[in-house]
Amino acid sequence: MPLLQVESLTKRFYIDHLQREIEVFASLTFTLESGQFILIGGPNGVGKSSLLRCLYRTYIPTSGRALFTSTQGEIDLAHAADVDIALLRREELGFVTQFLRPRPRVSALELVAEPLVDGGMMWDEAIEQAKGMLSSFGLKHELWSAYPTTFSGGEQQKVNLARALIAPRRLLLLDEPTASLDANTRQSLQTRLAELKMQGVAMIGVFHHPEDIHHLIDDEIRLTVPQKDIEHVVD
Amino acid sequence: MQQRVQLAKALALKPALLLLDEPTTGLDVSVQALVLDTLKHLQRERKMTIVLVSHDLGVIRTLADRVMVMRHGRVVEQGLTDQILEDPQDAYTQQLVHAKL
Numbered sequence: 001m002p003l004l005q006v007e008s009l010t011k012r013f014y015i016d017h018l019q020r021e022i023e024v025f026a027s028l029t030f031t032l033e034s035g036q037f038i039l040i041g042g043p044n045g046v047g048k049s050s051l052l053r054c055l056y057r058t059y060i061p062t063s064g065r066a067l068f069t070s071t072q073g074e075i076d077l078a079h080a081a082d083v084d085i086a087l088l089r090r091e092e093l094g095f096v097t098q099f100l101r102p103r104p105r106v107s108a109l110e111l112v113a114e115p116l117v118d119g120g121m122m123w124d125e126a127i128e129q130a131k132g133m134l135s136s137f138g139l140k141h142e143l144w145s146a147y148p149t150t151f152s153g154g155e156q157q158k159v160n161l162a163r164a165l166i167a168p169r170r171l172l173l174l175d176e177p178t179a180s181l182d183a184n185t186r187q188s189l190q191t192r193l194a195e196l197k198m199q200g201v202a203m204i205g206v207f208h209h210p211e212d213i214h215h216l217i218d219d220e221i222r223l224t225v226p227q228k229d230i231e232h233v234v235d
Numbered sequence: 236m237q238q239r240v241q242l243a244k245a246l247a248l249k250p251a252l253l254l255l256d257e258p259t260t261g262l263d264v265s266v267q268a269l270v271l272d273t274l275k276h277l278q279r280e281r282k283m284t285i286v287l288v289s290h291d292l293g294v295i296r297t298l299a300d301r302v303m304v305m306r307h308g309r310v311v312e313q314g315l316t317d318q319i320l321e322d323p324q325d326a327y328t329q330q331l332v333h334a335k336l
Contacts, residue, residue, distance in 0.1 A: 014324075085315060105268045
């Protein structure tokens with residue numbers, strides 16, 4: 001059984017004050033195995049990020065199914081109860097964006113350790129692992145205990161990636177995580193993603209510069225307008 | 236000050252369920268950050284269940300896993316916090332979310 005089986009997934013937004021419906025993508029069907037990396041390609045505005053958000057349930061899919069083989073059994077991400085999705089997000093599903101949402105008076109180390117604590121780890125151990133993750137992304141040691149609300153964009157990005165990639169996940173959704181990264185950080189990200197892929201983590205990614213991660217790609221799904229069909233480019 | 240004393244009183248008993256009615260309204264920003272951080276820690280470390288009433292979408296985004304939107308005494312929509320804020324289904328929720336600065 002594949003890790004994820006997406007069947008005829010469709011997303012439309014209904015905007016009440018415009019009294020109209022906007023179609024984002026329609027009838028997407030594909031499967032994803034553990035350890036597989038699928039690149040979502042296509043021009044701006046064809047719904048690449050929206051597809052990721054539908055799978056994470058930040059958006060509610062309009063129709064179709066997304067069957068995910070969780071450790072607890074098969075679950076349809078498009079229709080599962082909110083509490084089940086919340087649990088999956090703590091344990092199995094990860095979403096990586098290019099933006100950190102720092103909270104006032106929370107240190108970089110704490111922000112990075114939180115996903116591990118949410119997964120049941122003790123703070124001391126989580127903080128130790130967070131240190132390793134922050135140093136692998138090259139955040140200066142003297143910033144570890146500082147508040148990321150005051151960091152530069154690039155420094156926030158390092159904290160963001162460390163936080164998003166620290167806890168074990170079975171499926172990672174990557175929404176342009178390499179945008180605006182310097183060369184060193186991009187290299188650290190590639191290394192981390194390759195390591196996770198080796199461990200069997202499946203990934204679906206939107207990348208502006210796919211050459212950054214081309215060696216990880218197993219398959220590409222190109223979204224087109226109108227999204228009647230999808231085309232598999234690499235196989 | 237009264238608000239903080241009240242909160243401390245409620246927490247001293249180590250409840251399993253904490254009900255909060257606009258806990259940060261009227262606090263200056265530095266105290267507000269402290270209250271939010273304290274609540275977040277309690278939620279993580281004591282696995283405390285929190286039901287919170289708030290008008291502040293920032294507070295809601297920071298603290299809540301799930302949100303219920305009420306209007307005229309009825310629940311018009313409920314869902315995961317990011318879904319309510321980014322893909323609101325109900326006309327009233329759409330207005331509310333788009334009104335945020």
